Amino acid sequence: MFLTSLKRVIKSAWLSFRRNGLLSTATIVMFGLTLFVIGGLLLLSVVASSILADLEDKIDISLYFVPGADEEDILRIKNELAASEEVKTVTYLSQEETLRVFTERHKDDEAVIASLAEFEGENPLGASLNIRAQNPDQLASVAQFLAKRDYDSVDKINYFENATVIERLAAVVSTVRSLGLVLVLVLSFVAVLVAFNTVRLAIYTAREEINIMKLVGASNWFVRGPFLVTGVIHGSLSGAIVSTAFFPIVWLASPKISFFIPEVDLFGYFTSNFFEFLFIMSAIGIGLGVLSSTIAVRKYLKV
Amino acid sequence: MIFFDNVSKVYPVRSRPQTQALEFSHGADNEVSAALLGVTIRIQPEEFVSIVGHSGAGKSTLLKLLIAEDTPSEGRIFLDNEEITALSGRELPRIRRKIGAIFQDYRLLPGKTAYENVSFALEAAGCPDEEINESVPEVLEIVGLLDKMHNFPHELSGGERQRVAIARALVNQPDVIMADEPTGNLDPVNTWEIVRLLERINELGRTVVLATHDKHIVDHLGRRVITLEKGRVIRDEEKGMYHL
Numbered sequence: 001m002f003l004t005s006l007k008r009v010i011k012s013a014w015l016s017f018r019r020n021g022l023l024s025t026a027t028i029v030m031f032g033l034t035l036f037v038i039g040g041l042l043l044l045s046v047v048a049s050s051i052l053a054d055l056e057d058k059i060d061i062s063l064y065f066v067p068g069a070d071e072e073d074i075l076r077i078k079n080e081l082a083a084s085e086e087v088k089t090v091t092y093l094s095q096e097e098t099l100r101v102f103t104e105r106h107k108d109d110e111a112v113i114a115s116l117a118e119f120e121g122e123n124p125l126g127a128s129l130n131i132r133a134q135n136p137d138q139l140a141s142v143a144q145f146l147a148k149r150d151y152d153s154v155d156k157i158n159y160f161e162n163a164t165v166i167e168r169l170a171a172v173v174s175t176v177r178s179l180g181l182v183l184v185l186v187l188s189f190v191a192v193l194v195a196f197n198t199v200r201l202a203i204y205t206a207r208e209e210i211n212i213m214k215l216v217g218a219s220n221w222f223v224r225g226p227f228l229v230t231g232v233i234h235g236s237l238s239g240a241i242v243s244t245a246f247f248p249i250v251w252l253a254s255p256k257i258s259f260f261i262p263e264v265d266l267f268g269y270f271t272s273n274f275f276e277f278l279f280i281m282s283a284i285g286i287g288l289g290v291l292s293s294t295i296a297v298r299k300y301l302k303v
Numbered sequence: 304m305i306f307f308d309n310v311s312k313v314y315p316v317r318s319r320p321q322t323q324a325l326e327f328s329h330g331a332d333n334e335v336s337a338a339l340l341g342v343t344i345r346i347q348p349e350e351f352v353s354i355v356g357h358s359g360a361g362k363s364t365l366l367k368l369l370i371a372e373d374t375p376s377e378g379r380i381f382l383d384n385e386e387i388t389a390l391s392g393r394e395l396p397r398i399r400r401k402i403g404a405i406f407q408d409y410r411l412l413p414g415k416t417a418y419e420n421v422s423f424a425l426e427a428a429g430c431p432d433e434e435i436n437e438s439v440p441e442v443l444e445i446v447g448l449l450d451k452m453h454n455f456p457h458e459l460s461g462g463e464r465q466r467v468a469i470a471r472a473l474v475n476q477p478d479v480i481m482a483d484e485p486t487g488n489l490d491p492v493n494t495w496e497i498v499r500l501l502e503r504i505n506e507l508g509r510t511v512v513l514a515t516h517d518k519h520i521v522d523h524l525g526r527r528v529i530t531l532e533k534g535r536v537i538r539d540e541e542k543g544m545y546h547l
């Protein structure tokens with residue numbers, strides 16, 4: 001009984017999908033546009049968050065020890081820091097490594113290079129600890145904590161020199177994050193509304209038919225069923241079409257993005273996550289189709 | 304058996320301000336604009352009953368209440384000792400399958416062929432496929448539409464559409480056929496074909512309730528006539544004629 005009904009519901013949905021070619025096409029186009037916006041935002045957010053993660057990774061504190069400081073002392077401080085909740089990683093750099101990183105970082109700063117050269121090959125720097133916070137905002141409190149402890153062996157905490165830059169950078173990161181989220185939510189909401197209204201309009205034109213079906217003795221589920229199945233068909237088809245359409249778009253856009261941000265390989269990311277992307281797009285499409293059909297049909301089932 | 308027990312139907316009046324809510328009364332000269340007022344009717348199995356009256360007398364409302372397309376404001380309606388007016392939404396499909404409904408505007412599903420329109424009623428009832436494959440051509444044969452069963456409604460004439468609707472009403476083998484001005488949009492030739500079909504259906508043992516304001520049909524039938532006026536039953540005669 002249930003299986004027979006299910007079979008009939010699916011058959012009926014498939015028939016009406018085929019016979020209402022124009023309406024089906026229009027719905028798929030609208031769904032496609034919705035998914036295109038959502039998919040585009042998804043890919044943009046991948047790019048944006050890898051840029052942000054990259055930036056965040058550059059925000060850190062270096063704790064320079066006096067040359068010849070007791071290594072055990074340094075490791076004790078390192079462990080202490082690592083235990084703190086706010087700290088993500090603490091990296092120990094030996095004297096040589098510290099010099100290498102320092103030179104690398106200041107390679108464009110002639111004054112620094114010149115003053116290093118005055119030591120004639122001797123290493124004026126001690127070992128150092130490189131600290132990254134879970135969240136760049138928390139660096140300030142880590143720095144303050146370190147300053148308060150006032151370790152004898154610590155030569156200098158480089159946070160305070162760069163504090164304004166770091167804080168500004170951290171603020172930019174978090175603003176971009178929340179603005180982006182709001183933008184994504186607003187645009188997705190608009191796109192979803194468009195898709196929903198398309199379905200509502202289609203079902204509005206079918207309201208008389210729904211009434212007739214009820215009067216000849218169809219149950220609510222028997223009437224609703226084909227609309228839900230049609231929603232599934234529209235959603236999965238538009239999901240598949242949009243995912244495929246993103247291929248050439250990403251392929252064209254990827255080199256341009258990589259040109260500005262070499263760390264980002266969008267096309268590589270897209271191809272290696274294609275099935276995930278396809279799944280997400282189809283799932284959103286199907287969810288949208290089924291949900292809007294359910295809501296739109298409900299009103300006319302009251303007979 | 305169909306039993307209308309003191310049934311009234313009042314529609315909310317939109318044009319009047321709400322403070323002047325409709326007064327509800329069965330008094331004789333009380334000015335109440337209601338579609339049905341205190342209607343009590345008993346229809347026996349295998350009867351052929353015509354409901355007549357001017358436009359707006361309440362004929363359609365009466366039939367709508369019978370298939371529970373709407374609910375009465377007061378009173379109860381029974382079909383075979385089951386109170387239709389007390390059924391929940393879940394139980395309505397079952398009772399509707401016991402009543403075949405025919406309308407002036409046919410009410411076919413435009414996206415389905417004649418055959419599919421008829422088979423839909425059986426599919427909705429959960430009939431097995433073999434039974435559907437057998438019954439649908441059978442009823443289409445009765446209404447004389449076997450040759451056009453794969454046409455869509457828009458490819459059929461008014462008379463043909465109404466015959467599809469009759470086939471759909473018959474296919475569940477309901478005890479009761481209700482027809483609301485089924486010939487209202489048809490020319491005389493088609494009108495008489497439909498009337499003859501309804502008479503044949505009645506001879507096969509089904510109760511037929513026909514709402515019409517066509518004097519010729521009623522006089523031709525020579526069966527029971529219930530006359531409505533402004534929502535009230537003003538006459539109920541065995542072997543009646545149309546006089547208003």
Ligand SMILES: Nc1ncnc2c1ncn2[C@@H]1O[C@H](COP(=O)(O)OP(=O)(O)O)[C@@H](O)[C@H]1O
Nearest residue numbers: 314337338356357358359360361362363364365
């Ligand atoms: N949905 C409705 N809302 C308000 N008034 C209605 C509605 N349906 C019918 N009526 C009113 O009820 C009365 C009876 O209508 P109806 O039963 O359709 O008459 P008939 O079928 O005999 O021509 C009319 O006055 C009509 O205006």
Ligand SMILES: [Mg+2]
Nearest residue numbers: 362363364484
């Ligand atoms: Mg009417």
